[in-house]
Every structure is written in C-alpha cells, then in structure tokens.
Amino acid sequence: MQETKIIVPPIKCQGIKTKIVPFIKEHVIRDEEGLWIEPFVGTGVVAFNIAPKRALLVDKNQYIIGLYHGIQNGSITSRMVREFLEHHGAILEQRGADYYREMRDAFNQNGDPLYFLFLNRSDFNGMIRFNRHGQFNVPFCQKPNRFSKAYVTKICNQVDKVGDVMRDKDWTFKYGSWKDAFSSASESDYIYLDPPYIGRDTSYVGEWPEEDAIALVNYSKATPANVCLSMWRENEFRRNDHLYEHWSDFKWYECKHFYHIGAKESNRHPMMEVLAIKR
Ligand SMILES: C[S@@+](CC[C@H](N)C(=O)[O-])C[C@H]1O[C@@H](n2cnc3c(N)ncnc32)[C@H](O)[C@@H]1O
The missing domain is CATH 3.40.50.150 (Vaccinia Virus protein VP39)
Structure with missing residues (x-):
C-alpha cells in the first residue's frame, strides 16, 4: 500500500x-x-x-448529513464548534456522566448536529447507535475531561479540513x-x-x-x-x-x-x- x-x-x-x-x-x-x-x-x-x-x-443518519451540509454551506464553522465543545465540555468536566445524559436527552429532542458531534466524540468508542424509536442510546466514555483543549482543537481542525475538501466542489449530501x-x-x-x-x-x-x-x-x-x-x-x-x-x-x-x-x-x-x- x-x-x-x-x-x-x-x-x-x-x-x-x-x-x-x-x-x-x-x-x-x-x-x-x-x-x-x-x-x-x-x-x-x-x-x-x-x-x-x-x-x-x-x-x-440525518445528523451526519446535517453536520456536513452545515459545514458545506458555512452555517456550521470550526469557530462555532470550538465554542460549543468548550462550553459543554467544561460542564461535562464538572458533572460527568449526568451531564452526558442530559446532552443526550436534549439531542433526542432537538436533533441538533452540534449535539450529535458532542455525543459522538464523548460516547463509548465513538459508536453511533439508535434504538427502535430513533433515540440515540450510546453510553458515555466515562472520561469527564474528554474535551481537553488539544482534543477540541483536533476536532476543529478536522472540521476545517473537510470544509476545505468540499469547497468549490459539486457535492450533494442527501438524507x-x-x-x-x-x-x-x-x-x-x-x-x-x-x-x-x-x-x-x-x-x-x-x-x-x-x-x-x-x-x-x-x-x-x-x-x-x-x-x-x-x-x-x-x-x-x-x-x-x-x-x-x-x-x-x-x-x-x-x-x-x-x-x-x-x-x-x-x-x-x-x-x-x-x-x-x-x-
Ligand atoms: C459501515 S457504515 C459506513 C462507513 C463509512 N464508509 C465510513 O468509513 O465512515 C454504514 C452506514 O450506512 C448507513 N445506513 C444504514 N442503513 C442505511 C439505509 N437503509 N440507507 C442509507 N444509509 C444507511 C448508516 O447510517 C451508516 O452510516
């Protein structure tokens, strides 16, 4: 290879x-x-x-499609991602698994792609799984300090990178x-x-x-x-x-x-x- x-x-x-x-x-x-x-x-x-x-x-998975759509049309930026993950990551550090579950419940109500990203990057093994009622049900990774500065920066760089790849290309994301x-x-x-x-x-x-x-x-x-x-x-x-x-x-x-x-x-x-x- x-x-x-x-x-x-x-x-x-x-x-x-x-x-x-x-x-x-x-x-x-x-x-x-x-x-x-x-x-x-x-x-x-x-x-x-x-x-x-x-x-x-x-x-x-409409949340993945929603996230990439947002990055593609500029309605989701790495700056927004940073603010979101830093804010909720700090509360997660204080409140641990209880806050993870609150975020998961909120996501299961609001379907917001940023909440999905938060859960995906702090759940068990980065798994994606929904129950038969469409509710996201993966447990917490059990690391309250999950969103360290370095980890948030890494995720933001990944958002920027995929945004760069899509720019000026004719790509359609479809749910x-x-x-x-x-x-x-x-x-x-x-x-x-x-x-x-x-x-x-x-x-x-x-x-x-x-x-x-x-x-x-x-x-x-x-x-x-x-x-x-x-x-x-x-x-x-x-x-x-x-x-x-x-x-x-x-x-x-x-x-x-x-x-x-x-x-x-x-x-x-x-x-x-x-x-x-x-x-
Ligand atoms: C094995 S994963 C794809 C992994 C991908 N190649 C990657 O490297 O990230 C399978 C994907 O199929 C999606 N999927 C499952 N059933 C589907 C269906 N009926 N129609 C469209 N997508 C579906 C899941 O949401 C999941 O994202």
Whole structure:
C-alpha cells in the first residue's frame, strides 16, 4: 500500500474505513468527470480522501448529513464548534456522566448536529447507535475531561479540513435511503458501497435486513455505473457467506487489517477485508 496523508473526518463510527483508505484509493479507477456516489457515506472518510469533483453522498443518519451540509454551506464553522465543545465540555468536566445524559436527552429532542458531534466524540468508542424509536442510546466514555483543549482543537481542525475538501466542489449530501443514490447513476459514474455489516456487529441487527442486502446485490448488478463494495471476508472465527454467495462475479482485492477489542495488544484480531469491484 502506498503511503498517503489521510484526511480524518470529525465524526467517528464503528466500521469507519480510515485504515483502509490507501487500499481503496489504490483500487478505485474511475472517470474523473463521472459522479462519485456513496449510498452509505457514514463519516465520509472515503469521499474526503478520494476528493472527487462531483459527488452524491447519501446516508439515513440525518445528523451526519446535517453536520456536513452545515459545514458545506458555512452555517456550521470550526469557530462555532470550538465554542460549543468548550462550553459543554467544561460542564461535562464538572458533572460527568449526568451531564452526558442530559446532552443526550436534549439531542433526542432537538436533533441538533452540534449535539450529535458532542455525543459522538464523548460516547463509548465513538459508536453511533439508535434504538427502535430513533433515540440515540450510546453510553458515555466515562472520561469527564474528554474535551481537553488539544482534543477540541483536533476536532476543529478536522472540521476545517473537510470544509476545505468540499469547497468549490459539486457535492450533494442527501438524507435518505441507499436506493435513492442509485436512481440517476450512469455509465461514467462510480458507486462505492459500504453497507452495514451482516452477521458481525450486533448493533446493526434490524438495521440491515437480509432483503436489503439482496436488493443491494441486484441494484449493483443492474446499474450501468461501476460498483465497488467494501466487505469483510473472514476473521479467525467465521467467514462471510453472503459475500461468497452473492458477490463472487465481481473481482475481489483483499487486504488484512487488525482491529482491537479493548486496549490490550493481545486482543488484536486480524480481519480480511475485500473490495469487490464490478469492472
Ligand atoms: C459501515 S457504515 C459506513 C462507513 C463509512 N464508509 C465510513 O468509513 O465512515 C454504514 C452506514 O450506512 C448507513 N445506513 C444504514 N442503513 C442505511 C439505509 N437503509 N440507507 C442509507 N444509509 C444507511 C448508516 O447510517 C451508516 O452510516
């Protein structure tokens, strides 16, 4: 893999592709004039690093879309982010988990992307999870002094950086279902897919049913655009049968990476990741 400077976005999530960005960049060969389409954009780390001229970036998480929309149109600036995180971070330092829960309750009422950013950067492992009523329910990271000066500066720099990447580009962020992203795709376009995991991460149960996984296969084969799917192939415990069963006529490129459970070095687990590319 070639060494590249990776742009790290201000949002975190489970399954974020930061570590395999160089691998993705190496294998994505596309028409620069075509539209870059991401039906599951998540943190946006892939789009920010590919940095296409034109993009359609879709997610069913309206708060991520709202945050990036705000950064894009200037209604959310790194200065606002700093003021917000410094103010609420200072109260968090005093009041700890109780204040985190108050902020979470407030967010579940107001849906404000800045509250979402605060929670995402102070919750357990940067997870994103909603209950069946759409309420954000990830617990606190248990570090009351989470928003140190250095941490707030780091987040603000990330906001500035993604703002710089988007500037002067024709990018559309859209809150919606992945299917919306396929409708206008043409032959010169490139669709990068990173759907929720099947059978690995229980926090996604109910979010990504088998019918959707199969519909995604069918949409990917039918669209005139090129398609690249990111998916795990196997780890030391299990193999992803869905990949073998449904994506074997795409060309697979493989990469091994390690993930951690807890902080101990002995808990490093290898995972084979695949990019399955249509043509
Ligand atoms: C594995 S994550 C994508 C991670 C992203 N590639 C990154 O590196 O940050 C999957 C994303 O799909 C979104 N998602 C789940 N179901 C969806 C649906 N039905 N339509 C659109 N987006 C969906 C989730 O909100 C989540 O952001």
